[in-house]
Amino acid sequence: MKTAVIYARYSSERQTEQSIEGQLRVCHEFAERNDLKIIDTYIDRAMTGTNDNRAAFQKMLSDSDKPQPWEIVLVYALDRFGRNSIEVAVNKQRLQKNGKILISATQRTSVNIDGTQNLDGIILENVLIGLSEYYSAELSQKIRRGQNESRLKGNFAGGKVPYGYTTANKKIIVNEERAEIVRWMYQSYSTGKIVREIIEELTARGVTHMGKPFKANTIYKILRLEKYIGIYRHGDEVFTNIYPQIVPTELFNRVQTMLAKNKLGSSSREVAFLLKKKVICGICGKPINGESGTSQNGTTMYYYKCSNRKKHHSCSKESIRKADLEEMVLNTTLMLLNKPENLSAIAEEVIEVHRKRAREQAVLALLRDERSKAQKALNNLMKALEAGIFTATTKDRITELELQIDELNGRILSEECKEANLLTKEDVEMFLLDALKAEPQLLIDTLIDKIILFDDEVEIFYKYSQNNNPDDLTKEIRRDFCLPWGKRIAVTDRHIIYAADLGT
Ligand SMILES: [Zn+2]
Incomplete structure (x- = not known):
C-alpha cells in the first residue's frame, strides 16, 4: 500500500472555490479507490487577497526535502500547487527531485500512483500547454461550493436513489456492482459506442433494469447525471458531500461534450x-x-x-x-x-x-x-x-x-x-x-x-x-x-x- 499526504487549500477570493472539506472528501475517496494510505494532511485555510503565505504548503515542500514516510502528495486539483502553471511546474519539480509524486484526485497527472509515467498525462501537460487550465477552470465552475455544506452533514434528504447508489443510515453509498456498470456506460459512450449498442451489449450480458432491458432514455439520463461526479444541485445550492463520486470527472466532461455535440441543431439552447x-x-x-x-x-x-x-x-x-x-x-x-x-x-x-x-x-x-x-x-x-x-x-x-x-x-x-x-x-x-x-x-x-x-x-x-x-x-x-x-x-x-x- 502506497502512503500519501493530502494538501488542501482554500482561498476566499475565488467564488467558485471548492471548500476544504469538499477537497478532503474527494481526496479521501480517491485514496480509498486507489488503495492509498493517507498519513497526514497539510491545510491552508481561508486566505484573503494577496496575503497568501501558504504556510502549510511551504511546510509540506520543506518536509519533502527530508526523508518522509510518505511517497505521494494528493491534491484535489493541480492548481492547488501554485498560483499559475509556472509555479505548479516548479513546485512539482521540487517534489520529483525529492522522489515524491504529485497526484490529483480529479485530473490526470503525468505520473501514475505507481511512479510510472502516464503518456496521456504527459501529453496533456506538455503538448496542450494551457488546456489543462481550461479544464480546471471548467471544473471549478461546475463545483461551486455548497453554501450550506457545514449545516448539511451530507445526509440523503429523500427521493429517488439514482442507479449505482443505495442508502444506509441516511447516507448515500455506492452500489459497487452497479457503479461498475455506470462507469462502463460512460467508457463505452466516450469511445464512440452509441446508446443502442450499449443497451444491446448490456442485455446480452444479462444486465437489465428492473427486469427489463435498459431504455435509451434511462441511459441518456445516466450519462448526464452530475451526481456521478459527486455534485448535487438543489436550487442555487451545490452540495458535494452527499453523493460519492463514481465516474472520473474527466470522463464525465468528455461524455457531456460528446452528448452536446450529438444533439447540435436540435433543442440545445447553447450551441x-x-x-x-x-x-x-x-x-x-x-x-x-x-x-x-x-x-x-x-x-x-x-x-x-x-x-x-x-x-x-x-x-x-x-x-x-x-x-x-x-x-x-x-x-x-x-x-x-x-x-x-x-x-x-x-x-x-x-x-x-x-x-x-x-x-x-x-x-x-x-x-x-x-x-x-x-x-x-x-x-x-x-x-x-x-x-x-x-x-x-x-x-x-x-x-x-x-x-x-x-x-x-x-x-x-x-x-x-x-x-x-x-x-x-x-x-x-x-x-x-x-x-x-x-x-x-x-x-x-x-x-x-x-x-x-x-x-x-x-x-x-x-x-x-x-x-x-x-x-x-x-x-x-x-x-x-x-x-x-x-x-x-x-x-x-x-x-x-x-x-x-x-x-x-
Ligand atoms: Zn466579407
Whole structure:
C-alpha cells in the first residue's frame, strides 16, 4: 500500500472555490479507490487577497526535502500547487527531485500512483500547454461550493436513489456492482459506442433494469447525471458531500461534450460554434461569426456569416450553414489524420514546435532567471567583501547563495534533459488519433490556425509549421495528398492547405 499526504487549500477570493472539506472528501475517496494510505494532511485555510503565505504548503515542500514516510502528495486539483502553471511546474519539480509524486484526485497527472509515467498525462501537460487550465477552470465552475455544506452533514434528504447508489443510515453509498456498470456506460459512450449498442451489449450480458432491458432514455439520463461526479444541485445550492463520486470527472466532461455535440441543431439552447474565431471572409477579410435565425417554419437555423456583411451589408459573401462548414472542416481534418503519411508529417511538426516551445518554456526561463539573480547577488557580496565591507551574516549569505546556485544548476540540467526526451512521435500520433478524435473542439483548437472562406472554396490553415509567419503565404506545393473525393490538398512551406468545393 502506497502512503500519501493530502494538501488542501482554500482561498476566499475565488467564488467558485471548492471548500476544504469538499477537497478532503474527494481526496479521501480517491485514496480509498486507489488503495492509498493517507498519513497526514497539510491545510491552508481561508486566505484573503494577496496575503497568501501558504504556510502549510511551504511546510509540506520543506518536509519533502527530508526523508518522509510518505511517497505521494494528493491534491484535489493541480492548481492547488501554485498560483499559475509556472509555479505548479516548479513546485512539482521540487517534489520529483525529492522522489515524491504529485497526484490529483480529479485530473490526470503525468505520473501514475505507481511512479510510472502516464503518456496521456504527459501529453496533456506538455503538448496542450494551457488546456489543462481550461479544464480546471471548467471544473471549478461546475463545483461551486455548497453554501450550506457545514449545516448539511451530507445526509440523503429523500427521493429517488439514482442507479449505482443505495442508502444506509441516511447516507448515500455506492452500489459497487452497479457503479461498475455506470462507469462502463460512460467508457463505452466516450469511445464512440452509441446508446443502442450499449443497451444491446448490456442485455446480452444479462444486465437489465428492473427486469427489463435498459431504455435509451434511462441511459441518456445516466450519462448526464452530475451526481456521478459527486455534485448535487438543489436550487442555487451545490452540495458535494452527499453523493460519492463514481465516474472520473474527466470522463464525465468528455461524455457531456460528446452528448452536446450529438444533439447540435436540435433543442440545445447553447450551441457551440466549433469554428468560433477561426473563420475569415475570403472576400473582404473580416471575421466570420456564428449566427442564428428562425426559419419560416419556426425552426432555429445556425450559420456562419461575414461580420462585414452583417453590419454594413458591404460584402457579398453568402452565409453558410453551420453544420455544413463544421462537418466539412472536421471530416477534412480527420481524413488528414487518418493518412499515415499525413499523421506522421503533422506529428513531426507538432514535436518540433513543442520542442521549441519547451526550450523557451517558462519553467526553464524562470529557473535561469532565478540563477542569474542569485549570481548577481553573489557577485555584489564578493565585491563588498573585496572592498572590506564585512558583517557576520555576509559569509552565511555567500554560502547560502552558492548552495542555491548549485541546486538551480541541477534543476536546470534536469529540466533540459526532460525537454530533450519529452515526447516521441508515437506519443503524439497516438494522441492525435485517440484524444482529438473524441473531441471535435479540441481537434480544432489544437490543429487549426485559421480558415479562409470563399463562396466556392475554403482554405484550412493548420498550425504546426516550421515557419511562423502566417501572412506570408506561398502556395508552392511540396507534397500532394490525395483525398478520397479527389480534391487538392497541399503542404506548403508554411501550411497545409486544403481547398474544398463548397458547391453542393
Ligand atoms: Zn466579407
